[in-house]
Amino acid sequence: xxxxxxxxxxxxxxxxxxxxxxxxxxxxxxxxxxxxxxxxxxxxxxxxxxxxxxxxxxxxxxxxxxxxxxxxxxxxxxxxxxxxxxxxxxxxxxxxxxxxxxxxxxxxxxxxxxxxxxxxxxxxxxxxxxxxxxxxxxxxxxxxxxxxxxxxxxxxxxxxxxxxxxxxxxxxxxxxxxxxxxxxxxxxxxxxxxxxxxxxxxxxxxxxxxxxxxxxxxxxxxxxxxxxxxxxxxxxxxxxxxxxxxxxxxxxxxxxxxxxxxxxxxxxxxxxxxxxxxxxxxxxxxxxxxxxxxxxxxxxxxxxxxxxxxxxxxxxxxxxxxxxxxxxxxxxxxxxxxxxxxxxxxxxxxxxxxxxxxxxxxxxxxxxxxxxxxxxxxxxxxxxxxxxxxxxxxxxxxxxxxxxx
Amino acid sequence: xxxxxxxxxxxxxxxxxxxxxxxxxxxxxxxxxxxxxxxxxxxxxxxxxxxxxxxxxxxxxxxxxxxxxxxxxxxxxxxxxxxxx
Numbered sequence: 001x002x003x004x005x006x007x008x009x010x011x012x013x014x015x016x017x018x019x020x021x022x023x024x025x026x027x028x029x030x031x032x033x034x035x036x037x038x039x040x041x042x043x044x045x046x047x048x049x050x051x052x053x054x055x056x057x058x059x060x061x062x063x064x065x066x067x068x069x070x071x072x073x074x075x076x077x078x079x080x081x082x083x084x085x086x087x088x089x090x091x092x093x094x095x096x097x098x099x100x101x102x103x104x105x106x107x108x109x110x111x112x113x114x115x116x117x118x119x120x121x122x123x124x125x126x127x128x129x130x131x132x133x134x135x136x137x138x139x140x141x142x143x144x145x146x147x148x149x150x151x152x153x154x155x156x157x158x159x160x161x162x163x164x165x166x167x168x169x170x171x172x173x174x175x176x177x178x179x180x181x182x183x184x185x186x187x188x189x190x191x192x193x194x195x196x197x198x199x200x201x202x203x204x205x206x207x208x209x210x211x212x213x214x215x216x217x218x219x220x221x222x223x224x225x226x227x228x229x230x231x232x233x234x235x236x237x238x239x240x241x242x243x244x245x246x247x248x249x250x251x252x253x254x255x256x257x258x259x260x261x262x263x264x265x266x267x268x269x270x271x272x273x274x275x276x277x278x279x280x281x282x283x284x285x286x287x288x289x290x291x292x293x294x295x296x297x298x299x300x301x302x303x304x305x306x307x308x309x310x311x312x313x314x315x316x317x318x319x320x321x322x323x324x325x326x327x328x329x330x331x332x333x334x335x336x337x338x339x340x341x342x343x344x345x346x347x348x349x350x351x352x353x354x355x356x357x358x359x360x361x362x363x364x365x366x367x368x369x370x371x372x373x374x375x376x377x378x379x380x381x382x383x384x385x386x387x388x389x390x391x392x393x394x395x396x397x398x399x400x401x402x403x404x405x
Numbered sequence: 406x407x408x409x410x411x412x413x414x415x416x417x418x419x420x421x422x423x424x425x426x427x428x429x430x431x432x433x434x435x436x437x438x439x440x441x442x443x444x445x446x447x448x449x450x451x452x453x454x455x456x457x458x459x460x461x462x463x464x465x466x467x468x469x470x471x472x473x474x475x476x477x478x479x480x481x482x483x484x485x486x487x488x489x490x
Binding site: 131 | 447
């Protein structure tokens with residue numbers, strides 16, 4: 001028999017603050033964490049704004065020696081995990097730790113380390129790199145450090161599917177707990193894209209806004225990059241109930257698809273297929289869904305495509321859905337995006353309000369959904385989905401249900 | 406040079422052992438100091454850079470004590486001087 005899977009811990013580092021409670025307050029206030037970029041010399045860029053984790057202080061969390069081995073993206077993974085585990089209070093027996101999985105998402109791995117290393121070689125003409133360059137840069141650094149720091153001996157790995165990485169990671173962790181392969185999992189994603197080379201690559205794609213992220217607005221002008229990490233503690237309902245753990249919500253469905261279409265142009269058919277797969281996996285009727293945490297990048301291409309996909313799947317019910325893009329506040333954190341948005345969705349279900357689409361100015365007829373513009377809305381929603389659609393056409397959708405104790 | 410070498414090795418070891426350089430003695434074992442093989446690779450790399458020498462890969466496996474690290478580095482320095490001569 002399949003087990004039910006609940007979330008009992010949430011940890012977040014984001015542009016909205018260094019922990020989950022500042023993240024929740026920022027979302028509820030509809031306050032974007034978007035500001036002039038500070039981590040690189042922004043005068044060298046066409047775009048000036050980013051959603052950097054300004055409130056995050058590495059020295060507050062790690063010793064100088066520990067920091068030598070940790071790229072910024074792995075720090076985010078560890079800090080978010082520490083908070084999520086403290087929140088959940090998981091059993092710490094050896095047996096329990098051996099049956100705990102760790103699945104992290106990362107799109108770009110240790111970009112800070114790679115960028116600094118390459119600058120040393122190519123710009124400064126030096127011949128040697130830090131011996132920790134490889135373990136700092138590897139995309140699985142987050143999963144590895146989490147398992148080592150907490151002694152988790154179950155399946156541990158990293159999923160890299162660009163902007164869908166964290167949703168793929170959480171979805172697979174969900175399936176592992178549901179099937180009984182493990183009893184618990186730490187799952188999420190982290191990303192730290194604010195290095196010169198990585199930002200130049202994004203600049204070249206011409207998808208980053210020169211002002212701010214306005215998902216679903218007629219005058220939207222692109223995405224705003226974000227950084228941070230979010231981790232969820234997943235547990236079988238059986239275990240959580242037995243130990244009387246507080247529950248944020250239930251993960252009920254996970255769906256994946258590929259557009260098999262184009263490197264950067266998203267397809268509504270692929271997106272719709274992933275949404276349908278998540279609903280089917282959770283045994284959910286489309287009409288049960290009340291809230292959609294949209295992929296909502298604010299690019300010209302994504303938002304009408306996502307609208308079309310939602311209309312295809314939900315038909316007339318699409319008009320009754322509340323749909324918001326929290327990327328308007330925490331930015332597009334790439335491999336961490338799905339994790340930040342899963343956290344946002346779970347907090348919304350638990351606390352009875354829906355996070356808004358911030359920076360909204362005027363409706364676009366091609367995005368004619370209820371996008372919860374600019375102000376959070378009180379609403380008791382039973383079922384929500386969270387969409388992630390990646391470059392390369394890889395889609396992953398999670399479905400959540402509100403927890404009634 | 407010998408004094409500078411010893412001082413640099415102690416400073417680097419101290420960084421990885423998370424102690425002060427005064428607490429590091431030449432006959433201290435890396436293992437006792439909590440300096441593992443990955444730390445050793447890192448501290449040798451830092452010293453290679455500082456003294457502009459190359460320590461061969463197999464020399465690393467012969468480092469057990471702080472003094473061994475000094476010896477390996479001294480050997481690399483002597484080799485570099487021979488090359489110049």
